[in-house]
Amino acid sequence: MREIDIMAAEAAADDQKLEDFVLKHEGFVLKCAADATGRYMTKSDDEWSVAQYALIEALRSYDLEKGSFYGYAALVIRRKLIDYYRGQQKYRPEQTVDPAVFSADPVDAESVDYTAYRIAESLTAADEGEALRLEIETVNALFRTYGFSFYELAACSPKSEKTRRSCAAAVGYLLEHPLLIHQLRTSKKLLIDTIAKNCRIHRKILERHRKYIIAAVEILYGDYPYLAEYLKYIREETGQ
Numbered sequence: 001m002r003e004i005d006i007m008a009a010e011a012a013a014d015d016q017k018l019e020d021f022v023l024k025h026e027g028f029v030l031k032c033a034a035d036a037t038g039r040y041m042t043k044s045d046d047e048w049s050v051a052q053y054a055l056i057e058a059l060r061s062y063d064l065e066k067g068s069f070y071g072y073a074a075l076v077i078r079r080k081l082i083d084y085y086r087g088q089q090k091y092r093p094e095q096t097v098d099p100a101v102f103s104a105d106p107v108d109a110e111s112v113d114y115t116a117y118r119i120a121e122s123l124t125a126a127d128e129g130e131a132l133r134l135e136i137e138t139v140n141a142l143f144r145t146y147g148f149s150f151y152e153l154a155a156c157s158p159k160s161e162k163t164r165r166s167c168a169a170a171v172g173y174l175l176e177h178p179l180l181i182h183q184l185r186t187s188k189k190l191l192i193d194t195i196a197k198n199c200r201i202h203r204k205i206l207e208r209h210r211k212y213i214i215a216a217v218e219i220l221y222g223d224y225p226y227l228a229e230y231l232k233y234i235r236e237e238t239g240q
Contacts, residue, residue: 008069011059018059022052028070029055032077036134047081054080078138079223085131132226139227142218146188148211156211166201167209168234171216173199181221190214 011018026043033051034041041047057080058073066072140150158164173195174180180191190213192206206213216234219227 002068005064005069008059008062008073009064012062018056021059022055025055026052028073029077032074033081035074036078036081036137037130038133047084050080050084051077075138075141078134082131082134082138085134135224135227139215139219139222139224142222143211143215146211146214148215150215153212153215156209158209158212163205163209164233166199166205167213167216169199170195170201170206170213171220171234174213174217175221178221181217184214184217 007017007021011021029051030041030043030048033045033047036051037047041051054077055073058069058076061076062069062072136150143149158167174184174191180194183191190206190210192203192210195201195206196203216231220231220234
C-alpha cells in the first residue's frame with residue numbers, strides 16, 4: 001500500500017490534514033482537469049474550482065480498498081467536470097460522436113479506422129461536446145480494464161437484426177441482475193455460460209460480441225446519459 005493512499009485516508013478524518021493535502025496537490029488537480037478537458041488549465045479557470053472541490057469529495061469518500069487514491073481522485077474529478085459541463089450546457093452531442101460506433105450496419109477495417117479518426121478529430125473542438133467527450137474519456141479508461149477501447153466498438157457491434165436483438169437481450173438480462181454486473185466488474189469476464197443458459201443465446205454470438213455487450217452494460221448501468229442515447233434501442237428492445 002502506498003504512503004499517499006494512507007495519507008489520503010487519514011485526511012478524511014482530520015480537517016487540518018485535509019487542508020494540507022489539498023494545498024500540496026494543486027498541481028495534481030490542475031493536471032487531472034487538463035487531462036479531463038484536453039486543454040491547458042490554470043487556477044483562473046472555472047474548472048479549477050470544480051476540480052478542487054472534487055478532490056475534497058474524493059478525500060472524504062476514499063476507501064483504501066478502492067485502490068490507488070490518485071486513480072480514484074482522477075475519476076471523481078473527471079465525473080464532476082462532466083456534471084459541470086452538463087450544467088453549463090457547453091455540449092452538442094449530435095456532432096461529437098459518430099453513431100457508427102454503435103451501428104448495426106456492416107463496417108470494414110477501413111471504415112472502422114475512419115470512424116475512430118473522425119471521432120478523435122471532432123472531440124478536439126474547443127468548448128464543443130465537452131460533456132460527451134468526457135464521458136468517452138471516462139468509459140475508455142473503464143473499457144481498458146477489460147482489455148479493449150471505446151474505438152473498437154464499431155468493429156464488434158452486431159451487424160444483423162437477429163444478432164442485434166440477441167445482444168440487446170444479453171445486455172437487458174445483465175441490467176436486470178446487478179449481482180451479475182458486480183461479478184462482471186470483479187472478474188472482468190462476460191458470464192457467457194450464465195447468459196447463454198438464461199437467455200437462450202448461442203455462445204458464439206456472446207463470444208463474438210463480448211466487447212460490445214460489456215460496453216453497453218457499463219454505459220447503460222453507469223452515469224453516461226449522452227452515450228446511452230446511442231444505445232436506447234436496447235432499452236426499447238428489452239422494455240426497460
